[in-house]
Amino acid sequence: MFRLLCLLLLLALPAQGEEVVAGLSQDSVQITTNFDGSEILIFGAVKRAAPLPDGPPLQVIVTVEGPTAPITIRRKDKRFGIWVNNAAVEVDEAPSYYAVATSAPWEDVILDIEDLRHRVSIDRAIRAVGLEREDGADFIEALIRIKESQNAYLNAFGAVEISEETLFKTSIKLPANLTEGDYTARFYLTRGGEVLDVHETSIDVSKVGMEQFLFNLSRQQPLIYGLMSLAIAIFAGWAASAVFRYIRL
Amino acid sequence: MGVEKWSKAGVKKVMQIYLPIAEVSVNAFLLLGLGGMVGVLSGMFGVGGGFLMTPLLFFIGIPPAVAVATEANQIVASSFSGVLAHLRRKSVDLRMGTVLLIGGLVGAALGVQLFNTLKAMGQVDLLVKLCYVVFLGIIGGLMFLESLNAIIKTRSGKPPARKRHNWIHNLPFKMKFRTSGLYISVIPPVIVGVFVGILAAIMGVGGGFIMVPAMIYLLGMPTKVVIGTSLFQIIFVTGFTTLLHATTNFTVDVVLAVLLLVGGVIGAQIGTRIGAKLPAEQLRILLAGMVLLVCGKLAFDLLVIPSELYSLGKAGGH
Numbered sequence: 001m002f003r004l005l006c007l008l009l010l011l012a013l014p015a016q017g018e019e020v021v022a023g024l025s026q027d028s029v030q031i032t033t034n035f036d037g038s039e040i041l042i043f044g045a046v047k048r049a050a051p052l053p054d055g056p057p058l059q060v061i062v063t064v065e066g067p068t069a070p071i072t073i074r075r076k077d078k079r080f081g082i083w084v085n086n087a088a089v090e091v092d093e094a095p096s097y098y099a100v101a102t103s104a105p106w107e108d109v110i111l112d113i114e115d116l117r118h119r120v121s122i123d124r125a126i127r128a129v130g131l132e133r134e135d136g137a138d139f140i141e142a143l144i145r146i147k148e149s150q151n152a153y154l155n156a157f158g159a160v161e162i163s164e165e166t167l168f169k170t171s172i173k174l175p176a177n178l179t180e181g182d183y184t185a186r187f188y189l190t191r192g193g194e195v196l197d198v199h200e201t202s203i204d205v206s207k208v209g210m211e212q213f214l215f216n217l218s219r220q221q222p223l224i225y226g227l228m229s230l231a232i233a234i235f236a237g238w239a240a241s242a243v244f245r246y247i248r249l
Numbered sequence: 250m251g252v253e254k255w256s257k258a259g260v261k262k263v264m265q266i267y268l269p270i271a272e273v274s275v276n277a278f279l280l281l282g283l284g285g286m287v288g289v290l291s292g293m294f295g296v297g298g299g300f301l302m303t304p305l306l307f308f309i310g311i312p313p314a315v316a317v318a319t320e321a322n323q324i325v326a327s328s329f330s331g332v333l334a335h336l337r338r339k340s341v342d343l344r345m346g347t348v349l350l351i352g353g354l355v356g357a358a359l360g361v362q363l364f365n366t367l368k369a370m371g372q373v374d375l376l377v378k379l380c381y382v383v384f385l386g387i388i389g390g391l392m393f394l395e396s397l398n399a400i401i402k403t404r405s406g407k408p409p410a411r412k413r414h415n416w417i418h419n420l421p422f423k424m425k426f427r428t429s430g431l432y433i434s435v436i437p438p439v440i441v442g443v444f445v446g447i448l449a450a451i452m453g454v455g456g457g458f459i460m461v462p463a464m465i466y467l468l469g470m471p472t473k474v475v476i477g478t479s480l481f482q483i484i485f486v487t488g489f490t491t492l493l494h495a496t497t498n499f500t501v502d503v504v505l506a507v508l509l510l511v512g513g514v515i516g517a518q519i520g521t522r523i524g525a526k527l528p529a530e531q532l533r534i535l536l537a538g539m540v541l542l543v544c545g546k547l548a549f550d551l552l553v554i555p556s557e558l559y560s561l562g563k564a565g566g567h
Contacts (some may be wrong), residue, residue, distance in 0.1 A: 083553075233488075237517075
């Protein structure tokens with residue numbers, strides 16, 4: 001794969017500045033019955049027309065983002081002696097999964113203004129504009145904390161390896177509890193914190209086989225799905241009863 | 250490029266199963282074990298076992314909405330298995346069961362409505378837990394005291410007297426229930442049925458833990474008939490609840506249900522046989538003890554400051 005990329009590099013037409021050429025070890029993830037997570041190897045190269053420029057070293061940021069959806073964050077408060085869901089904040093858009101891998105500590109790879117523009121960091125990827133509450137930030141913090149504890153959000157600063165300021169690679173872990181949908185892998189090329197180039201590619205995460213069949217059936221033919229579930233339950237109940245009776249006789 | 254096939258670390262993979270509706274990956278043996286354990290209790294006491302299983306499913310990370318709906322489906326299996334054993338022993342009052350069932354279906358429909366409304370408000374967890382604490386507390390406490398009294402009376406030589414007549418027996422629409430040896434109004438059993446149906450839908454339980462004491466203390470049915478009859482009613486009410494959840498919430502996970510019910514039906518068969526050998530009072534005091542235990546644990550969780558104050562939920566009317 002690396003050889004192929006090097007070839008691509010050589011064949012590449014002269015380009016302005018520096019650009020990313022990247023690939024993934026897999027462009028689709030299949031959720032099967034015994035799916036318990038996956039790891040995607042991400043690699044690429046920097047295509048440049050001119051010789052290596054002087055100045056700050058080249059840095060790479062790789063992000064993988066799952067499908068986004070609005071999400072409600074609730075806080076429990078003590079009311080009448082018990083802990084109940086009380087205050088709530090709604091976030092317009094939060095990714096179901098988000099991973100950030102960088103080639104150096106965060107401050108060295110991207111300027112805050114660039115992060116704001118490209119929405120690279122986890123905080124910025126969560127679109128929470130106009131939170132009505134003063135303590136809204138606490139809720140966002142809690143969202144990130146909970147997602148991190150589920151391995152759904154992860155920061156891997158320094159996990160991208162760069163060699164010769166040209167080739168880079170990293171791997172990103174996808175947890176077992178994965179939501180279906182289109183995932184996006186993004187590559188940011190930076191120098192001195194300024195983003196030089198952005199490249200995007202998608203990863204298709206979908207259920208296959210029995211998982212897919214059952215999921216689709218439950219959404220498209222819910223009545224048949226429900227009846228099937230009942231039939232299985234009644235058959236299992238009868239079978240156990242019959243078997244035990246046979247054993248005892 | 251292309252698709253990667255995962256085949257390494259085979260042992261671990263065999264145990265982990267990805268649930269298509271719950272969208273989580275869990276250990277298959279854990280689910281089989283939980284199902285079996287709860288199944289034994291289900292057969293012994295004539296309760297669906299849902300009041301134990303649903304909180305256990307929350308605990309292992311199944312989303313509450315999926316746990317409640319799937320548990321209803323699993324209860325169908327364990328109750329059906331249990332009721333067959335009771336039918337052979339002729340300890341099912343089909344007539345009483347049908348009257349309870351009519352109420353139960355109405356209750357289940359109301360319960361699913363309430364469940365969906367509260368889910369949108371983010372208060373479904375609280376409602377479920379409060380229901381557990383209140384009902385388990387009252388019923389467990391009452392049953393414990395009563396069984397204790399009965400055991401003391403038996404020890405002191407007097408036969409335990411069943412109260413045959415109270416105000417309930419003076420209501421209109423009387424009906425003869427031969428198997429139970431009762432001639433009472435249909436109003437109380439219908440009301441009991443509605444109530445149990447609501448709980449079945451909200452709490453992901455069969456409602457046996459409410460119905461069994463209600464039948465004994467409110468309707469005055471003999472203990473031996475009560476268990477089979479409650480199982481009979483539970484099959485249909487939880488079956489109906491499963492269909493309602495499957496068609497309105499899409500939260501029935503059939504893979505999860507199968508894993509739970511394989512353990513559950515086997516456990517229920519064993520439990521029914523244990524139950525038949527134990528004296529009624531001891532059976533009741535055991536059930537009371539267990540009900541109080543679950544109640545205590547849930548109450549404790551509500552009172553003690555949670556380790557994570559925040560929780561995430563889908564926004565909007567999902």
